[in-house]
Amino acid sequence: MLSNIEIIARLALAALLGSVVGLERERLLWAAGLRTHMLVCVGACLIMIVSAFGFSDAMGATGVVLDPSRLAAQVVSGIGFLGAGTILLRGEVVRGLTTAASLWAVAAVGLAVGGGLYVAALATTVIVIVILAGVKPIEEHYRERIRVRPLRLLARSGEMSIDVLQQVSGERSSRIRQFVVRPSTSEGLDEVTVTFVRLSQRSVEAIAARLRAHPGIVSVETDIG
Incomplete structure (x- = not known):
């Protein structure tokens, strides 16, 4: 079982990494901005901690078999509901797909932090920021040309x-x-x-x-x- 300090540290790190992605969306004035990304990341982290360590007392009981990955799998599929709420249809143009994808990504980051995969979580956050902020000018230049x-x-x-x-x-x-x-x-x-x-x-x-x-x-x- 994790110590209380370790649990708090993981939740805090998840909030921090979620805020990094959320700030990029916040500057573009999207509805799913800083707080939304932080909440998703922290929530996913807590669910992963509960999934991996929350049933340790029951694991030793006779005939009890638990799969720690089940709760995490529900996060991966369930975050799609929240992502769908950020997608808007304005005329014939669909907006919000990138924000929905970023929410899904920070949920995965939260799961990684909750599971103790800090390097994977940090690396994913950096890659997500590069995709959101760094690739955008290239994407806009290409769209402008076509x-x-x-x-x-x-x-x-x-x-x-x-x-x-x-x-x-x-x-x-x-x-x-x-x-x-x-x-x-x-x-x-x-x-x-x-x-x-x-x-x-x-x-x-x-x-x-x-x-x-x-x-x-x-x-x-x-x-x-």
């Missing part, structure tokens, strides 16, 4: 064609994904929608500037969501 960028313009009827667009776009013409021309409500004007992929906003703005200078183009919009 983002679909629409462009809408009004042109005099017959003045805008795919050949003209490719000529204006130059070497970036291969990034054109969609080209749609619709007659506008204004007489003699066409509404043209162009979609680019894997192109930076700066490049789209440069193409838009060249289109504005092209004869027959009445207006060009780039900020259309």
Whole structure:
């Protein structure tokens, strides 16, 4: 059986490691922030301590067979309920998956601390922080590159064609994904929608500037969501 000092030390370490991950989520103003991650980590740690050492008196009884891993297994599956509460659907965009995953990870960290695997718990915390904070800029840069960028313009009827667009776009013409021309409500004007992929906003703005200078183009919009 663990001493009282060892139990308190494990719970405190779990709270500390949970707070490290929670602070990263807190700075992004997520609902599951500092306190939530600390509580999950401490709770998982306590459950692991109870699972491993809480039934020591009953272990010596005749015919009693206990599996210390059962409570820990319930934490791994049960934390999914809490993680689901952090996932939100905003329009067509799912938000909160990373926070739900971080909650699941700190639960595992708590189990490791409760089981006395301090090196594993510390190493996992460091890796989780690197993933959450260090990999995020790389992820955002990649998403920025593959983002679909629409462009809408009004042109005099017959003045805008795919050949003209490719000529204006130059070497970036291969990034054109969609080209749609619709007659506008204004007489003699066409509404043209162009979609680019894997192109930076700066490049789209440069193409838009060249289109504005092209004869027959009445207006060009780039900020259309």
